[in-house]
Amino acid sequence: MKDFRGSGEKDLLATELGMNEGGWYSTTHLTMKVYINGEYFDKENAKISVFDHGLLYGDGVFEGIRLYSGCVFKLDEHLDRLEKSAKAILLSLPWTRAELSEAVCATCRANNLRDGYIRLVVTRGVGSLGLSHKTCSNPQLIIIADKISLYPQEYYTQGLKIVTSPTRRVNPAAFPPMVKSLNYLNNIMAKADANMSGCLEALMLNDQGYIAECTGDNVFIRHGDVWLTPAYHAGALKGITRGVAIECIHELGLKLVETNITRYEAWTADEMFLTGTAAEIIPVVEVDTRVIGDGTPGSQTAKLLEIFQRKVKVEGTMIE
Numbered sequence: 001m002k003d004f005r006g007s008g009e010k011d012l013l014a015t016e017l018g019m020n021e022g023g024w025y026s027t028t029h030l031t032m033k034v035y036i037n038g039e040y041f042d043k044e045n046a047k048i049s050v051f052d053h054g055l056l057y058g059d060g061v062f063e064g065i066r067l068y069s070g071c072v073f074k075l076d077e078h079l080d081r082l083e084k085s086a087k088a089i090l091l092s093l094p095w096t097r098a099e100l101s102e103a104v105c106a107t108c109r110a111n112n113l114r115d116g117y118i119r120l121v122v123t124r125g126v127g128s129l130g131l132s133h134k135t136c137s138n139p140q141l142i143i144i145a146d147k148i149s150l151y152p153q154e155y156y157t158q159g160l161k162i163v164t165s166p167t168r169r170v171n172p173a174a175f176p177p178m179v180k181s182l183n184y185l186n187n188i189m190a191k192a193d194a195n196m197s198g199c200l201e202a203l204m205l206n207d208q209g210y211i212a213e214c215t216g217d218n219v220f221i222r223h224g225d226v227w228l229t230p231a232y233h234a235g236a237l238k239g240i241t242r243g244v245a246i247e248c249i250h251e252l253g254l255k256l257v258e259t260n261i262t263r264y265e266a267w268t269a270d271e272m273f274l275t276g277t278a279a280e281i282i283p284v285v286e287v288d289t290r291v292i293g294d295g296t297p298g299s300q301t302a303k304l305l306e307i308f309q310r311k312v313k314v315e316g317t318m319i320e
């Protein structure tokens, strides 16, 4: 894998650009071309209307996708989730799956990227100042392709320390957390809770007190021979990387159960890791000051990460 996380390039980027509080850094390459509705714009000219409901209300959906060695990983799965998110919020997409797929690949080509992170955004489009989605008839498609990585390499070798956020994951009866919508304030507030505790990630509980997920990642814990992850009905995004991690667990011949998980079960776990498109598979070594296992990344997590990294090298949609 052309994994710039582990290379000198990452260190250069981290030094030159500075890590922000959340851990993200980006090359924001100067020649970046941003795709908006079939046209490419320089970064500084990539703009949409201030009357777009994506801006006014967070009304829209998005995907975060990875490009590895010139292949878009799990592109179909991401587009499927995008279409389902759009359907759930009554946003009718005027693009076919094939058109969306080609737009993603073309944007990577236009930016000469072989490895990177793709942000695909669909806004409801321009409307009145009222809430009604019916005043918006022209959804906007924005694709940004950039080099980006979530956490510095040391977190993969030493593991993350996380805390439980007092901010509960949004109740599915209020709004389905399975929708990857442009309104991320629930997660942003929980991330702020994590940052204020000196951590990069936080566990988010659902309204019943079970673990739903982290602010931008899904959660896995191991007790003995069994890996556990919250069912997405517990209030989690149905993560694409979560699905790949489940495949990896099965490929290792290990057992996986989707179930309700309490904080007690996380505190007393033998191993723990988080999954996400940007973070991939990242070990957790401490939750709410309780040390997980022996306080170092678990051996099964390392094996799962290895399988994951093999998969991203050989699977995906070629951009050429």
Ligand SMILES: Cc1ncc(COP(=O)(O)O)c(C=O)c1O
Binding pocket: 064, 187, 213, 214, 215, 216, 217, 218, 236, 237, 238, 239, 240, 241, 242, 275, 276, 277, 278
């Ligand atoms: C709230 C939330 N949970 C989980 C994930 C992980 O999902 P995926 O593996 O599809 O990136 C994300 C990713 O953005 C997220 O925002």
